[in-house]
Amino acid sequence: xxxxxxxxxxxxxxxxxxxxxxxxxxxxxxxxxxxxxxxxxxxxxxxxxxxxxxxxxxxxxxxxxxxxxxxxxxxxxxxxxxxxxxxxxxxxxxxxxxxxxxxxxxxxxxxxxxxxxxxxxxxxxxxxxxxxxxxxxxxxxxxxxxxxxxxxxxxxxxxxxxxxxxxxxxxxxxxxxxxxxxxxxxxxxxxxxxxxxxxxxxxxxxxxxxxxxxxxxxxxxxxxxxxxxxxxxxxxxxxxxxxxxxxxxxxxxxxxxxxxxxxxxxxxxxxxxxxxxxxxxxxxxxxxxxxxxxxxxxxxxxxxxxxxxxxxxxxxxxxxxxxxxxxxxxxxxxxxxxxxxxxxxxxxxxxxxxxxxxxxxxxxxxxxxxxxxxxxxxxxxxxxxxxxxxxxxxxxxxxxxxxxxxxxxxxxxxxxxxxxxxxxxxxxxxxxxxxxxxxxxxxxxxxxxxxxxxxxxxxxxxxxxxxxxxxxxxxxxxxxxxxxxxxxxxxxxxxxxxxxxxxxxxxxxxxxxxxxxxxxxxxxxxxxxxxxxxxxxxxxxxxxxxxxxxxxxxxxxxxxxxxxxxxxxxxxxxxxxxxxxx
Amino acid sequence: xxxxxxxxxxxxxxxxxxxxxxxxxxxxxxxxxxxxxxxxxxxxxxxxxxxxxxxxxxxxxxxxxxxxxxxxxxxxxxxxxxxxxxxxxxxxxxxxxxxxxxxxxxxxxxxxxxxxxxxxxxxxxxxxxxxxxxxxxxxxxxxxxxxxxxxxxxxxxxxxxxxxxxxxxx
Numbered sequence: 001x002x003x004x005x006x007x008x009x010x011x012x013x014x015x016x017x018x019x020x021x022x023x024x025x026x027x028x029x030x031x032x033x034x035x036x037x038x039x040x041x042x043x044x045x046x047x048x049x050x051x052x053x054x055x056x057x058x059x060x061x062x063x064x065x066x067x068x069x070x071x072x073x074x075x076x077x078x079x080x081x082x083x084x085x086x087x088x089x090x091x092x093x094x095x096x097x098x099x100x101x102x103x104x105x106x107x108x109x110x111x112x113x114x115x116x117x118x119x120x121x122x123x124x125x126x127x128x129x130x131x132x133x134x135x136x137x138x139x140x141x142x143x144x145x146x147x148x149x150x151x152x153x154x155x156x157x158x159x160x161x162x163x164x165x166x167x168x169x170x171x172x173x174x175x176x177x178x179x180x181x182x183x184x185x186x187x188x189x190x191x192x193x194x195x196x197x198x199x200x201x202x203x204x205x206x207x208x209x210x211x212x213x214x215x216x217x218x219x220x221x222x223x224x225x226x227x228x229x230x231x232x233x234x235x236x237x238x239x240x241x242x243x244x245x246x247x248x249x250x251x252x253x254x255x256x257x258x259x260x261x262x263x264x265x266x267x268x269x270x271x272x273x274x275x276x277x278x279x280x281x282x283x284x285x286x287x288x289x290x291x292x293x294x295x296x297x298x299x300x301x302x303x304x305x306x307x308x309x310x311x312x313x314x315x316x317x318x319x320x321x322x323x324x325x326x327x328x329x330x331x332x333x334x335x336x337x338x339x340x341x342x343x344x345x346x347x348x349x350x351x352x353x354x355x356x357x358x359x360x361x362x363x364x365x366x367x368x369x370x371x372x373x374x375x376x377x378x379x380x381x382x383x384x385x386x387x388x389x390x391x392x393x394x395x396x397x398x399x400x401x402x403x404x405x406x407x408x409x410x411x412x413x414x415x416x417x418x419x420x421x422x423x424x425x426x427x428x429x430x431x432x433x434x435x436x437x438x439x440x441x442x443x444x445x446x447x448x449x450x451x452x453x454x455x456x457x458x459x460x461x462x463x464x465x466x467x468x469x470x471x472x473x474x475x476x477x478x479x480x481x482x483x484x485x486x487x488x489x490x491x492x493x494x495x496x497x498x499x500x501x502x503x504x505x506x507x508x509x510x511x512x513x514x515x516x517x518x519x520x521x522x523x524x525x526x527x528x529x530x531x532x533x534x535x536x537x538x539x540x541x542x543x544x545x546x547x548x549x550x551x552x553x554x555x556x557x558x559x560x561x562x563x564x565x566x567x568x569x570x571x572x573x574x575x576x577x578x579x580x581x582x
Numbered sequence: 583x584x585x586x587x588x589x590x591x592x593x594x595x596x597x598x599x600x601x602x603x604x605x606x607x608x609x610x611x612x613x614x615x616x617x618x619x620x621x622x623x624x625x626x627x628x629x630x631x632x633x634x635x636x637x638x639x640x641x642x643x644x645x646x647x648x649x650x651x652x653x654x655x656x657x658x659x660x661x662x663x664x665x666x667x668x669x670x671x672x673x674x675x676x677x678x679x680x681x682x683x684x685x686x687x688x689x690x691x692x693x694x695x696x697x698x699x700x701x702x703x704x705x706x707x708x709x710x711x712x713x714x715x716x717x718x719x720x721x722x723x724x725x726x727x728x729x730x731x732x733x734x735x736x737x738x739x740x741x742x743x744x745x746x747x748x749x750x751x752x
Contacts, residue, residue, distance in 0.1 A: 119608065120611075123611070123612065123615050124615060124619050127662075128661075128662040131608075148662060180662070181604055181636075181665055182603070182604055182661070182662055182663050182664050182665045183662045187656065187659055308660070309656040309659065309660075310653060310656040310657045310659075310660055312656075313650070313652065313653065314653060
């Protein structure tokens with residue numbers, strides 16, 4: 001069968017199981033968009049309003065489905081606009097394939113119109129990338145791209161395809177197996193090493209007095225939720241998750257202490273600091289998790305399991321480092337370990353945990369005419385019964401969401417972790433809704449991040465997507481303001497934000513818009529938004545200068561955290577308690 | 583590969599990594615980009631062809647006091663175009679470097695002396711001009727360092743060194 005390069009691109013996508021592509025056309029990718037007309041019955045193209053959001057939506061689509069996300073853009077500015085989304089996928093290990101048009105092969109290197117060295121620009125932010133100048137390579141490269149993206153530690157792969165390659169014709173046979181000389185998804189292990197390491201891990205686990213499991217996103221990517229829960233139940237070891245690890249174990253599981261790190265609860269970080277054994281599964285000891293590495297979990301012996309050999313020993317030395325998928329490793333390790341509980345250790349953790357409520361803003365009597373972001377998170381959780389997909393942006397609201405929304409469903413939270421990409425929530429919700437069309441999907445952003453991807457409201461309308469968009473408006477870049485307050489003596493610099501009338505913005509897009517300024521109103525509009533069959537944008541006008549606590553300031557140790565002040569009404573009931581007196 | 587504990591930080595010696603890579607455009611750029619973005623300190627990097635026209639061979643020397651050689655190895659391995667990486671530091675290995683050294687010649691006696699020095703280092707004179715001679719020397723870096731040191735008294739005009747290449751014995 002003779003096909004054009006453009007047709008081969010679509011054939012490969014269909015063969016790989018792609019049903020949705022997020023993209024934006026342009027000159028150098030025109031032949032591919034032309035061919036799309038004949039494939040529209042099998043593949044749905046979502047026209048975004050900015051290429052960055054195509055990449056972010058594809059990233060979120062992967063997280064929602066486990067299927068490789070696909071985005072598409074033209075050469076030059078189209079491709080460079082993808083960069084932030086690719087970097088986001090790289091940091092958070094999301095499998096996406098980005099297809100970009102490139103100028104015709106005879107023009108490459110000539111500074112032709114809309115030419116950019118896209119493989120050069122994206123090299124550090126992709127797992128791998130390809131420039132295709134010869135149609136004979138195209139089918140193989142496309143198949144390889146999907147294989148590399150999804151295998152081992154997932155990541156973004158970009159394929160830059162010259163315009164003439166898209167136009168030329170060639171005899172096409174589908175590629176059924178990929179053979180690559182260099183690439184092995186997981187660094188092969190020494191056969192004799194594995195039993196020894198598993199035995200070492202077993203010995204450490206069985207003899208631990210204060211063990212703790214650090215659970216990361218690797219468990220999600222490897223779909224190891226079941227194996228993980230069995231390991232937790234048998235070992236009786238308490239679990240704390242990274243931000244991206246939220247959703248690997250239900251947060252109502254008695255051993256789930258919830259999130260660790262910079263804005264984790266105090267008792268969680270204290271538990272890590274005093275632990276004697278850390279069992280790190282599919283996580284990479286990010287600095288937001290460890291704080292000061294010199295003092296991090298000083299007394300702990302470390303077992304580190306990761307699919308990426310380069311993560312082991314990168315930040316925290318591992319006594320037992322095992323390269324492999326969490327699923328495979330736990331299948332072998334769980335039967336080996338003793339069935340245990342850790343009553344004394346849990347009692348110690350629970351003692352520290354006991355005063356959390358006293359520090360919790362939810363315990364305070366708040367004036368009725370005010371609204372706090374944590375109350376919004378709690379209200380969304382209550383209204384939905386926790387049964388929804390949440391896409392958050394980056395900043396204060398993102399941390400409050402982790403604290404005040406109890407995640408009981410598998411892979412329920414989709415958020416930008418490693419890169420911290422503002423503007424993520426809305427394109428992520430678009431990607432997630434295509435991945436989980438039956439699910440209730442919420443995008444929660446601040447007033448800053450939401451304005452970065454606001455044009456995507458048009459995409460929501462054009463696609464008729466029933467997603468609920470919450471904008472937590474404090475007229476500040478809240479987290480930056482918090483840092484300026486705490487670390488720069490409250491010298492506010494470029495953090496105060498004028499915002500448009502978001503309700504009118506929504507209406508201008510033909511979308512239902514609502515606003516809440518009190519908890520009562522918040523509960524009402526959330527209910528009305530859920531009843532409305534279609535997209536809704538809600539602006540929650542919240543207190544301006546409140547801070548996210550607990551907080552471990554950058555470079556500080558786990559034990560040097562700033563707690564939430566003790567709350568109750570005895571303090572006078574004002575809302576100043578949310579502010580840290582520096 | 584499994585790593586119980588990374589010893590590299592304790593080992594002050596230089597580490598030699600040998601990487602076999604696909605002979606494709608841009609592969610050197612990928613390796614160089616990795617070194618730069620991971621902030622890996624490399625002493626030398628030598629690239630050349632091998633017995634297989636589709637494979638190039640890179641010899642990378644790392645100062646292990648500044649950079650964790652095991653992490654370099656594992657990051658190199660992740661590059662899709664890298665076929666294999668080996669840290670040959672602790673294996674019986676032949677390591678060589680080639681240097682060309684242009685030395686100033688003030689008079690005929692100097693020329694004779696320089697020839698003598700060259701002989702002692704088993705190096706060859708590859709060019710003779712009115713006011714200079716060029717020597718070719720191969721050996722381990724310490725040998726190249728030594729001859730350069732000795733020749734400094736005469737005045738070195740130019741030096742080029744290839745960086746280390748390595749092959750395990752047997």
